Amino acid sequence: MTPDEYVEAVLALVERIPPGRVMSYGAVADALAERSGRASPRLVGSIMARHGGGVPWHRVVNAAGRLPPGHEREARARLRAEGTPLRGDKVDIAAANWSPPGDDRTR
DNA sequence: TCCATGACAGTTT
DNA sequence: AAAACTGCCATGG
Numbered sequence: 001m002t003p004d005e006y007v008e009a010v011l012a013l014v015e016r017i018p019p020g021r022v023m024s025y026g027a028v029a030d031a032l033a034e035r036s037g038r039a040s041p042r043l044v045g046s047i048m049a050r051h052g053g054g055v056p057w058h059r060v061v062n063a064a065g066r067l068p069p070g071h072e073r074e075a076r077a078r079l080r081a082e083g084t085p086l087r088g089d090k091v092d093i094a095a096a097n098w099s100p101p102g103d104d105r106t107r
Numbered sequence: 108t109c110c111a112t113g114a115c116a117g118t119t120t
Numbered sequence: 121a122a123a124a125c126t127g128c129c130a131t132g133g
Contacts, residue, residue: 003130006130026116026117029115029116039128039129040128040129041116042112042115042128042129042130043128043130043131044114044115046112046114046115046129046130047114047130049113050131061114062114063116063117064115064116075114
């Protein structure tokens with residue numbers, strides 16, 4: 001799989017995240033690992049930083065529910081507008097965690 | 108080609 | 121419970 005397609009797959013998955021829900025970078029990487037065979041949370045993060053400009057990146061947070069550095073304010077505002085379960089300035093992962101349809105592991 | 112860096116995660120101290 | 125350390129894989133210099 002070429003890097004470009006990998007990026008495309010990540011963006012596609014992020015776009016599929018329904019409003020009010022979020023996914024951790026690790027979850028995205030894991031879901032993608034089944035198709036690409038290789039993935040790491042860092043990669044997803046890097047990809048989002050470089051190509052995340054056209055997708056709801058605010059629906060992707062790190063495992064701690066922490067918002068991306070430099071965009072915390074914006075992400076917080078958007079998440080709150082979408083009804084995402086927020087715990088202070090973080091996302092309530094336990095309640096907002098989402099997995100893509102077709103992924104049997106969490107089902 | 109090798110070294111350093113990065114919207115992260117999981118484990119151990 | 122919080123902080124620090126190590127592991128991950130691809131990209132940039």
